[in-house]
Amino acid sequence: MTSKKGRFGIFGGQYVSETLMNALIDLENAYNKCMQDISFQEELRYYLENYAGRQTPLYYAKRLSEYVGGGKIYLKREDLNHTGAHKINNVLGQILLAKKMGKTRIIAETGAGQHGVATATAAAMFGLKCEVYMGAEDVERQALNVFRMKLLGAKVHPVNSGTSTLKDATNEAIRDWTQNVKNTFYVIGSVVGPHPYPTMVRDFQRIIGDETKKQIMAQENRLPDYIIACVGGGSNAIGIFYPFIKDKTVKLIGVEAAGRGVDTAQHAATLTKGTHGVLHGMMSYFLQDEDGQINPPYSISAGLDYPGIGPEHAFLHESGSAQYVAVTDQEALYAFSQLSQLEGIIPALESAHAIAYALKKAKQTREDEIIVVNLSGRGDKDVHTVLREMGDEIDE
Amino acid sequence: MSRIKQTLDALKKERKKALITYLTAGHPDIEATEALVIEMVKKGADIVEIGIPYSDPVADGPVIQKAAQKALDNHIKIKDIMYMVERLRQKTNTPLLYLVYFNCIFQYGMEKFINHCKRVGIDGLIIPDLPYEESQEIRRISAKYDVDIISLVSPTSEERIKRIISDSTGFIYCVSSTGVTGMRKKFEADFETFMQNVNEYGDIPKIIGFGISSPEQVKEIKDYADGVIVGSAIVKMIDEHYLASDRLEKVGAFVTSLKEAVK
Numbered sequence: 061m062t063s064k065k066g067r068f069g070i071f072g073g074q075y076v077s078e079t080l081m082n083a084l085i086d087l088e089n090a091y092n093k094c095m096q097d098i099s100f101q102e103e104l105r106y107y108l109e110n111y112a113g114r115q116t117p118l119y120y121a122k123r124l125s126e127y128v129g130g131g132k133i134y135l136k137r138e139d140l141n142h143t144g145a146h147k148i149n150n151v152l153g154q155i156l157l158a159k160k161m162g163k164t165r166i167i168a169e170t171g172a173g174q175h176g177v178a179t180a181t182a183a184a185m186f187g188l189k190c191e192v193y194m195g196a197e198d199v200e201r202q203a204l205n206v207f208r209m210k211l212l213g214a215k216v217h218p219v220n221s222g223t224s225t226l227k228d229a230t231n232e233a234i235r236d237w238t239q240n241v242k243n244t245f246y247v248i249g250s251v252v253g254p255h256p257y258p259t260m261v262r263d264f265q266r267i268i269g270d271e272t273k274k275q276i277m278a279q280e281n282r283l284p285d286y287i288i289a290c291v292g293g294g295s296n297a298i299g300i301f302y303p304f305i306k307d308k309t310v311k312l313i314g315v316e317a318a319g320r321g322v323d324t325a326q327h328a329a330t331l332t333k334g335t336h337g338v339l340h341g342m343m344s345y346f347l348q349d350e351d352g353q354i355n356p357p358y359s360i361s362a363g364l365d366y367p368g369i370g371p372e373h374a375f376l377h378e379s380g381s382a383q384y385v386a387v388t389d390q391e392a393l394y395a396f397s398q399l400s401q402l403e404g405i406i407p408a409l410e411s412a413h414a415i416a417y418a419l420k421k422a423k424q425t426r427e428d429e430i431i432v433v434n435l436s437g438r439g440d441k442d443v444h445t446v447l448r449e450m451g452d453e454i455d456e
Numbered sequence: 457m458s459r460i461k462q463t464l465d466a467l468k469k470e471r472k473k474a475l476i477t478y479l480t481a482g483h484p485d486i487e488a489t490e491a492l493v494i495e496m497v498k499k500g501a502d503i504v505e506i507g508i509p510y511s512d513p514v515a516d517g518p519v520i521q522k523a524a525q526k527a528l529d530n531h532i533k534i535k536d537i538m539y540m541v542e543r544l545r546q547k548t549n550t551p552l553l554y555l556v557y558f559n560c561i562f563q564y565g566m567e568k569f570i571n572h573c574k575r576v577g578i579d580g581l582i583i584p585d586l587p588y589e590e591s592q593e594i595r596r597i598s599a600k601y602d603v604d605i606i607s608l609v610s611p612t613s614e615e616r617i618k619r620i621i622s623d624s625t626g627f628i629y630c631v632s633s634t635g636v637t638g639m640r641k642k643f644e645a646d647f648e649t650f651m652q653n654v655n656e657y658g659d660i661p662k663i664i665g666f667g668i669s670s671p672e673q674v675k676e677i678k679d680y681a682d683g684v685i686v687g688s689a690i691v692k693m694i695d696e697h698y699l700a701s702d703r704l705e706k707v708g709a710f711v712t713s714l715k716e717a718v719k
Contacts, residue, residue, distance in 0.1 A: 074590060075585050075586060075587075075590055076585060076587060077514070077587070077608070077610070077631075078588070078607075078608045078609060078612075078616075078620075079611075079612050079631060079634050079635075080612075081588075081589075082613065083612065221518075221521055221525070222525070227512065228512075231512050231513075234514045235514060235517075235636045238515070238634060238635055238636060239634055240634070241612060241634055242612075242634070335563075336562075337559050337562060337563060338559045338562055339512060339559060340514075341585075346559075348559070348563065349563075350563060350564075351533055351534050352560040352561075352562060352563035352564070353511040353528060353560075354511045354512055354559075
């Protein structure tokens with residue numbers, strides 16, 4: 061689906077400073093070489109299996125399904141990966157690539173801290189120096205993940221510019237890379253950024269969808285009717301969608317964060333409310349004003365709190381190959397407690413958005429229909445936020 | 457012939473180097489920017505580069521980031537800046553450039569933006585996040601309106617330099633070192649090799665920017681090229697005299713010292 065210039069339809073591209081162009085070209089060449097290289101693929105598979113704990117289960121959520129009273133809801137348990145989310149799939153791929161390219165220093169941006177923790181983890185395991193950029197506001201909101209990264213030996217730089225969140229952490233990581241491009245590998249955490257990142261990250265995450273396909277065939281002997289995943293930048297969604305894009309009977313649904321409502325100024329529903337633009341090296345959809353100034357996004361979930369979306373999602377949206385919807389903070393919180401109480405699984409607030417939409421969707425389906433939800437991460441990191449938001453309701 | 461080319465050709469004929477000065481529009485406010493541009497021209501700036509403030513200036517260091525944020529906090533819009541340039545054009549014939557991130561142009565509409573630039577009297581655009589490969593469409597449009605798209609080359613450009621230069625108008629913006637805008641104590645070891653490499657191609661003027669912050673540095677570096685660009689040091693001075701009554705005087709004196717150094 062990627063064209064020669066790294067475009068998905070009109071989306072994607074390489075909007076970066078001249079200083080980074082040769083680095084992107086080198087990265088693309090190294091990446092293409094590694095994807096052809098069986099020993100690289102075997103090494104990656106070794107770490108995915110023995111270090112990250114793949115494959116992850118595809119679990120039939122029987123009580124949740126019966127409670128809703130519609131189709132069968134399956135959960136792809138990415139929360140069971142090492143470091144608690146799908147992020148490690150991509151990080152292992154990129155850090156192995158960095159090693160092959162002879163880079164000695166790793167940098168990353170992080171929002172909630174999940175990608176930062178995954179990067180710090182893999183860097184520790186491979187003995188590489190790691191520095192993570194994180195918005196100062198997120199450093200405060202996600203203090204535990206900051207401490208985790210420090211325990212893992214990474215240096216965390218709080219970013220105070222702009223809105224002090226993920227967008228600004230990404231800006232700062234790009235600035236660092238521009239400065240230290242000769243020895244530094246920038247590990248981007250989602251299917252965003254200049255080509256080849258959106259393609260490369262998708263390829264490292266498609267293992268989610270590849271496994272799901274095999275597992276659902278083994279358990280149900282047919283493909284699912286719906287696949288639902290949350291979308292910030294969109295890496296877990298593209299990971300589970302990608303192997304199903306050509307299966308026309310499978311409906312792919314991405315769930316954006318509606319925050320306090322898509323008709324308020326406080327949401328992160330990029331495809332629902334955004335317009336075409338260019339940021340962080342890519343052409344895609346962004347929340348912005350008529351001068352192209354980026355509007356600060358909002359979501360209760362730090363991982364969805366991003367004003368843009370990966371270019372391939374923008375393409376799937378416009379071509380109609382996937383559908384994108386939005387759910388609010390309140391709906392996500394409700395789903396968070398439902399899944400905890402009915403299945404004994406505490407989801408990440410990001411993933412709770414996907415669960416929330418699955419609950420709505422399941423009600424409209426027949427009992428013989430199958431819904432797969434990508435449970436992209438576990439909720440330990442969010443317990444503090446949820447306590448603040450709905451502690452009293454849980455007590456009752 | 458474009459005003460940029462005219463100005464740079466004339467300087468070259470007299471064996472003089474060009475001084476280009478930068479400031480962020482709307483920092484501290486649009487009237488102050490207007491007065492500062494005139495003052496800089498009066499004190500010897502050969503070309504003035506006006507930065508359009510942007511929410512996510514990834515090519516800029518902390519000084520210009522802060523100036524842009526302050527300008528945006530003052531609700532500066534692109535149309536305010538266009539009106540300012542229109543007024544400036546009544547008072548000066550000196551070439552004026554925009555430093556503008558691509559998304560601002562893209563949202564405005566590429567052709568509408570270039571057309572508007574031409575109408576108010578902007579001579580060229582520096583777009584720091586639009587590399588050669590992505591710039592074909594805007595080059596095509598700007599050629600129609602005779603607005604120069606200034607290409608950047610950097611020490612990491614290597615074999616790309618030749619192709620970039622062969623397709624350029626106005627001048628070549630040579631980025632002195634890797635990294636973002638802002639003051640640097642010294643330049644990288646490969647700077648000399650880089651400039652030798654750049655100077656091999658074309659007669660288009662080569663101007664060095666990024667990290668040049670003092671008359672001493674201007675002296676040290678000017679002979680490698682046809683001119684220098686000073687940005688963050690001026691913006692910092694404006695910021696330090698944000699509400700001070702002697703702001704114009706201080707910046708004017710600094711530009712005078714840069715002009716002395718460039719001679």
